[in-house]
Amino acid sequence: MKKFALNSVPAVALAVQALGLLAHGSAVAATSDEKLPFYISGSETLLRDSNFSRTDRPQAETVSSTAALLGLSKAFGRQQYDLNTQFAVNRYAHYKELLNNDSKQVNGSVSSQFLANWQLSLGGSYSQNLNPIKDNVNVERVVKNIRTYNSRNVALRYGLDALWSLTLTGDANTVRYSQASYGGFEANQRSTSMRVNYYPTDTLVWGLAYRPVSTHYVNSSPDRTVNDHNIDLSTNWLVTGLSKLDATFTRRRTSYSDDDMAATRSWSGSLGWRYTPGGMFSYNLNASRYTGTDRFNTEFAGYAANEANARRDTLNLSTNFSASMQAAFTAKTSLRLSYALSKNRYNYTSVANFSGQAEQAQILGIPLSDFLCTFQGYCNTQTESRSIQHTTGLTLTFVPTRSVSTQCDLQVYSQTRDRYGIRYQGRSLGCSVTATLDSLSPLFDGWFD
Numbered sequence: 001m002k003k004f005a006l007n008s009v010p011a012v013a014l015a016v017q018a019l020g021l022l023a024h025g026s027a028v029a030a031t032s033d034e035k036l037p038f039y040i041s042g043s044e045t046l047l048r049d050s051n052f053s054r055t056d057r058p059q060a061e062t063v064s065s066t067a068a069l070l071g072l073s074k075a076f077g078r079q080q081y082d083l084n085t086q087f088a089v090n091r092y093a094h095y096k097e098l099l100n101n102d103s104k105q106v107n108g109s110v111s112s113q114f115l116a117n118w119q120l121s122l123g124g125s126y127s128q129n130l131n132p133i134k135d136n137v138n139v140e141r142v143v144k145n146i147r148t149y150n151s152r153n154v155a156l157r158y159g160l161d162a163l164w165s166l167t168l169t170g171d172a173n174t175v176r177y178s179q180a181s182y183g184g185f186e187a188n189q190r191s192t193s194m195r196v197n198y199y200p201t202d203t204l205v206w207g208l209a210y211r212p213v214s215t216h217y218v219n220s221s222p223d224r225t226v227n228d229h230n231i232d233l234s235t236n237w238l239v240t241g242l243s244k245l246d247a248t249f250t251r252r253r254t255s256y257s258d259d260d261m262a263a264t265r266s267w268s269g270s271l272g273w274r275y276t277p278g279g280m281f282s283y284n285l286n287a288s289r290y291t292g293t294d295r296f297n298t299e300f301a302g303y304a305a306n307e308a309n310a311r312r313d314t315l316n317l318s319t320n321f322s323a324s325m326q327a328a329f330t331a332k333t334s335l336r337l338s339y340a341l342s343k344n345r346y347n348y349t350s351v352a353n354f355s356g357q358a359e360q361a362q363i364l365g366i367p368l369s370d371f372l373c374t375f376q377g378y379c380n381t382q383t384e385s386r387s388i389q390h391t392t393g394l395t396l397t398f399v400p401t402r403s404v405s406t407q408c409d410l411q412v413y414s415q416t417r418d419r420y421g422i423r424y425q426g427r428s429l430g431c432s433v434t435a436t437l438d439s440l441s442p443l444f445d446g447w448f449d
Helices: 010-032 180-185 297-303 355-364 368-376
Strands: 038-049 061-076 079-092 101-114 118-130 146-158 164-177 187-201 204-217 224-240 243-256 264-275 281-292 310-328 333-352 381-401 404-415 424-437
Touching: 164 180
Parallel strands: none
Antiparallel strands: 038 061, 038 424, 061 079, 079 101, 101 118, 118 146, 146 164, 164 187, 187 204, 204 224, 224 243, 243 264, 264 281, 281 310, 310 333, 333 381, 381 404, 404 424
């Protein structure tokens, strides 16, 4: 099953990453300095990819992305306001107008503390960009499929500086695609959660949450809604001043509005460890296991006529591992080596279920499943598909001044074939330069006094 990511093509992702590095630094500075709430960044990124099409017949591509970011981070007493907008112009040397596009993203949040221990937060985001080529279906791999995503969220927390806290959250988001053939992926999602955090020490946090999620596929036929009920156990532990551990374990039950889709139960979770000893080196290890029922609706459209009287069990399992080592040679220069492994497994089981013909099977003296397979052509089926993805990266970052950053990223990647994906391999090299200005603030002197 292909997951439709929020990021756009690698060049755009690299540009946004570069913008984020300096924007974050400016936002921190703005928060600490009451006179610098505004910042603006611009970046230029060039990417050369030997297999941009992500197929077994590689097509190289050169992508240029010119991006701009305008942000605000301002505190007023017990209130905090944050807003950033990003806009990028993306151009393709080989595919040209077939893929040329403009991407945009807006994120905003406001939070306010009130009474003694309460905090209310509101947030929202909107993004529009090219769906990653590797996530497009195989039959139309290279296509201008613009993905539009927006979300709204609210959080109410009690217990700001106490031994425990209670947080209630709500989120609503929608995703749409410009290509009509992707209508089956368009969805409206609603989620809520109730989380209790316990702080036994200043360096340890335990969390327990109940989190129901409802996803409605607006163009599915018949109408489909998938409901996930999650129980999350999490911890954040600052083991020592040099080591930090984050872990989450989730028990999930998934049910469908479809009568022929069986409910599933699964375990998932993630584990992250960061180690920063003295000296120039720091290390990161991350592992995760995600399970979920299959939501790749168009893959099952062909089964609708033949399986109207069958129960279908689908289960996806994704196991991921990543490791990285970063060396800060100087205050301005750093080198990062990374490796990521992803193993995906898809299980599909169809069990014929014609209860009305049980009497005929009994008369013949054979099991119902054998009767359906022999005389009706409805046989129990079970298929399994696996794939492995490898990505090795080398990233060099040079920050000559507070306002200027340069970065080059080399990646070597590969994927084996599975039921939903094409076998491919290739390499890419992307470089970006970013400049950030926070001198806009004097223009607004006195506005927020």
